[in-house]
Amino acid sequence: MRAPAESAALVLIVEDEFLIANDLGDILEAAGYQVLGLAESGAEARAIVAEARPSVVLLDIFLKGAETGIELAHWLNQQRIPFVFLSANLTDDVLAAAKVTEPYGFLNKPFRERDVLAALEIARYRHAHSQEAKLRQQQQTQMAVNEAIATLHDREQLCRAIATQVNQFVPINVLNLCLSQPEEQIFYWMLLRRTPQGTFERVRLPELLGPDTPAERLSMLAHPTAVELGERQGIFSGAAFETLSQEFSMARAIGETFGIQSMAFFPVVLQQRTFTSLQLGTTAAAGFTADDYAAISLIIPQIALALDNLLAYEELESRRQVKATELSVASAFRNGRDIAEIAPQVAAAISELLPLDLLSFYRVGRVLRHPSAMDATVGNLGGRFQLLPLEVIPQPESTEEAARLLDGLDSWLQRPLLNVGEAAAQARELNPVTRYYGNLLQLKSSMSVPIRLKDQPAIVLIVASKAAYAYTAKDLQLLQELAEQLAVALDNLLAYERIRLLSEQLEQEKTYLSEELKTSHNFEEIIGTSPALLAVLRGVGQVAPTDATVLLLGETGTGKELIARAVHNRSPRSARTMVKVNCAALPPQLMESELFGHEKGSYTGATERRIGKFELAHGSTLFLDEIGELPLELQAKLLRVLQEKEVERIGGKGPLRVNVRIIAATNRELAAEVAAGRFRADLYYRLNVFPLELPPLRTRPDDLLPLATYFLRKLSQKLGKPFTSIANASLQQIQHYAWPGNIRELENVLERAAILSAPPTLQLAAPLTPSAPARPEVKPMQDTMRDSILTALTQTNYRIRGPRGAAVLLGVKATTLEARMKKLGIPSRKETRTE
Ligand SMILES: Nc1ncnc2c1ncn2[C@@H]1O[C@H](COP(=O)(O)OP(=O)(O)OP(=O)(O)O)[C@@H](O)[C@H]1O
Missing domain, CATH: 3.40.50.300 (P-loop containing nucleotide triphosphate hydrolases)
Structure with missing residues (x-):
């Protein structure tokens, strides 16, 4: 009789009597089986199994040495390896103990070749059959799990459902799901713990670590390495859990906070490139067993499927949100007149999509006196997005500082920038504007995207958040897409602004001109x-x-x-x-x-x-x-x-x-x-x-009369007084006066006189005295003398002689004064007005 298997079935013989073992080996090989090895003890048998898995084991019940055949049988069972007992003279006790191990058959010594081969065949057949049944059962379980979790589109809800399902197979106290997409710099984790009621609730970082945890540890926890996430697998109990806790801070925290004794890590492979890890913890002192691990491994593909669905849904949902944001931004642009007016609405729309504490539009080429002169900087003030007032953004202390701030702006024009974590710290180091705003508003993450208009970088859109890891590469891409959409609207807006500027200019020009015309x-x-x-x-x-x-x-x-x-x-x-x-x-x-x-x-x-x-x-x-x-x-x-x-x-x-x-x-x-x-x-x-x-007027006496006449005519018209002449004496005064204020003075003197005089003859009201000499000037002696004499005569009412006469005032003899007056053509009596 030959072995029916197409591929040679591997048989391990565990028998301490060499001759029997050898005989059996011969029988099997003759029948086409491949003998994997002859083991004399349990230890030897385990060593051989560790090398290669046998299809079936022939096992002596009465093994000599430390381990009995029955003990080894238990172990084989755990390994799901079928075995047939070799026995002779079984007592009832031994038989009962042997039955517990669920053997696939018994062969009694001495055995015939036919019986040996038949027993092997039956064992292999039964094993295959029971595997099939098991598989069917597994499939049913998987379908049930699938049904429970596949369609959940909320991260927390899904994780809770996964925990509930896992808990049905193997009791757990905590479940932690970590998912990271390194290319997109996305990372999140969700930790759940079982409540006394048997439900699962979320545990957040502060609860896990306590409020006083240093930021460094927080960020370590928030960003575990790929190894921690995707590559670690297996059961960690006892010393292994100790080691794990030392290497992986999350495990340590979970151990410390919830008294976890053992953890099991399962890598989950998703369609997208991620590092995803399902981590379970139990407070049971014995920890997880290989069976537990195997049982849960069965439903990992279902968990992967559910996570794939979740990611796809989230992707779709975020696209829908992006569209909605684009629409609100577009409508802000339709209704607003300048960037400052629009910016708060844009900020509100973007905040639906991304964490946002500051949004700024910076227009290239602006000469900034201080950073607040950016076109528009919007912050979240009391839950509402508003333009930041100057008190919030004080001016830099010196012009040098302002200039340095400006230097920093140029890097924003080169390419989109994502500043989170390390990069944010670096950006604060390198870019003074980021540092300035970062310090001022406690911002920890930012992104900036240059917007090109007519193929030139024209405007930079900046968003920032107080959260440390607020943005991902995907968010930057999103902002870029949004910025591209904004370009046309911004271009229109700037054109509109230019037009408004021009019309403002026209308006001011009009106002100026009409004032000019009036004056x-x-x-x-x-x-x-x-x-x-x-x-x-x-x-x-x-x-x-x-x-x-x-x-x-x-x-x-x-x-x-x-x-x-x-x-x-x-x-x-x-x-x-x-x-x-x-x-x-x-x-x-x-x-x-x-x-x-x-x-x-x-x-x-x-x-x-x-x-x-x-x-x-x-x-x-x-x-x-x-x-x-x-x-x-x-x-x-x-x-x-x-x-x-x-x-x-x-x-x-x-x-x-x-x-x-x-x-x-x-x-x-x-x-x-x-x-x-x-x-x-x-x-x-x-x-x-x-x-x-x-x-000056005094150097062109010929022009005096024509000017006086011209002004007389103008004044007559202006005052509605028909003057036709100027009194002779007045004319004389006009001609002999030096006119330090030149033509304006002449005009003013005549206007004063015209107001006081009655038409038709204009009479100077008082002798001419320089009102405000323009500068110390040298006058001909004659003029100075004439001026002095006329002033003295006016003050003395033309009295020349006597103690209150002009001669005394001038410090000359009366006769000398009279002679001078004659020479200069000054009349000795005050002119009387001739009507
Ligand atoms: N040749 C002129 N004929 C008629 N009016 C004149 C003449 N020159 C000056 N005026 C008048 O004299 C007044 C003063 O002239 P204007 O304001 O041009 O002087 P100005 O040198 O500009 O004075 P300032 O230096 O004080 O500004 C004006 O009302 C101006 O119309």
């Missing part, structure tokens, strides 16, 4: 025919059509502004209004903003964006009056603008090109100012391209 006469009328004035007017005619810078010099009131307007009105720029700035009118910082403009928030008090006069004068003429009064620091800035033909608003995001023609005026001796170091020589030379010197 000044646009069409100048220049009176006078004196050669000095005519020379100036010739110059005006020559320079006006060009774009050359004109420098108007002359005492106050000589008509510099009038001439500036004349230049502008005769220039190709005349269609636009000339813009005027009085450089002496404001303190330096306000003057800087007046000239160059400022952005909202660029300095304390800059509550609105303001367009500077340079920008306003784009395409026209800028008249810089009183240029000699401009503070030195602003002179440097002005020079730069004149050279570069570009201005930059205070706190602005970059220079703006301007096309402006400059006319500057001053009543100071600019050359002397340069020599005294009060005016920059380089600026002086840049302005002094085409100088025009306005002559």
Whole structure:
């Protein structure tokens, strides 16, 4: 009879009588069996089994040595290896003990070849059959487990169901499921413990470790290595559990907190690349057995399936959430007008998806005075996302610090950045902005994504969280996708902002122009025919059509502004209004903003964006009056603008090109100012391209009468008083006065007189005295004398002689005074008004 097995069945013979063993060996080999070995003792048998697993064992019940055949039979049973007892003269006791071991047959010595082979056949058949039954039972169990856990889509719920199922096979006290996806930097664990009621409840880190655990240990626990997670397997009891606890802090914590004595680790292989480990713990002193392990191993594939389903569901769910977030972000953009307005809504939408304590949009190329000048930084204040006020983000202490902060921003433009754990610490080290905000708001993780507009990195979107491992590589990818979606909306927004800026500019221009129209006469009328004035007017005619810078010099009131307007009105720029700035009118910082403009928030008090006069004068003429009064620091800035033909608003995001023609005026001796170091020589030379010197009125007496007549006509109209002439004496005074305030003084004197006089003859109310001499001036002796005599005569009511006469006041004899008056043509009596 030959062995029916296709593959040679391996038989182990355990028999201490060599001759019998040998005989049996011969019989088996002749029948086609392969004899795995002849063992004389239990120990030998175990050693052979450890090398190769026999299909069946022929086992002598009465083994000599430490271990009996029955003892070895128990062990074989545990190993699920079928065996047939070899026996002779069995007592009832031995038979009963042998039966307990569930042998697959008995062979009585001495045996016949036929009986041996038949017993082996039967044993092998029965074993195969019982395996099948077992398999069927296993399949049923697996299906039941599958049903219980496969469709659960909540991590905690699923883990609880797994624990309940496992607990049915093998009682457990804790279950810990760790799952890590190293590529996506995802890691989580879920620890459950059995309650006295037999249910399972979640244990969180603080409960596991106590509140005083150092952060370092927490992070170690939160991030176990791959070995701890996926590669460790088997039962850890006694000394092995001790060793495990030393190497794996989670096991130690579980042991300490819950009195766990033994743990069993099962690697779980999922479809995605993960390190997943199911870890069970028991408080039973005996610990888990090999049978326990085998039983639970059976349902590990079902657990894997359920976890695969869970991950797929989570993936789907997160995609759905991403879509929802994209929609809310898009709607924020549809309704908002600028980034600052939109940012809080964007933050709220993203916080549905990711942990978020700060969100910031940083616009590239902005010149930042301090980091809060980012376009929009939003924080979670009292549960609501709001723009962070300046108190929350104080300014850096020095401009150097601000500059260093700016340096850090550039790294954000290069590529998306994920800063968690080690990387976050490094980022704080390297990037001052991350450090600054990190310290300020206790942020521990951040991500940043550059957004490209028209193929250029234009805006950086930054999110940050106070949690240590808040973001994963997957989250970064998600933020990137979101950022790509934002690009178009941001582009539109910026275009909208540009348009708003332009219309703001137009609005300001309109306001300025209408004020200009109200305050000044646009069409100048220049009176006078004196050669000095005519020379100036010739110059005006020559320079006006060009774009050359004109420098108007002359005492106050000589008509510099009038001439500036004349230049502008005769220039190709005349269609636009000339813009005027009085450089002496404001303190330096306000003057800087007046000239160059400022952005909202660029300095304390800059509550609105303001367009500077340079920008306003784009395409026209800028008249810089009183240029000699401009503070030195602003002179440097002005020079730069004149050279570069570009201005930059205070706190602005970059220079703006301007096309402006400059006319500057001053009543100071600019050359002397340069020599005294009060005016920059380089600026002086840049302005002094085409100088025009306005002559003082006293050097052109010929113009006095025409001017007086011109003003009389204007005043008549203005006051509604029909003056036709000026009293002779008044005329004389006008002609003999030095007019330190020049034409403006003449105009003012006549206006005062016109108010006081009754038409048609205008009468000067009082003798002319210099109201505010522009500068110490040298007058001809004759003039000084005439002025003194007229003043003394006015004060004494034209009394010449006597103690209260003018001669005493002047310190001369009465006769001398009379002779002088005659010579100078001063009348000896006060003119009376002729009506
Ligand atoms: N030739 C002129 N004909 C008519 N009016 C004149 C003439 N020159 C000056 N005026 C008038 O005199 C007044 C003072 O002139 P303007 O303001 O141009 O002087 P200014 O040199 O710019 O003075 P300041 O240096 O004080 O600014 C103005 O009302 C101006 O219209």
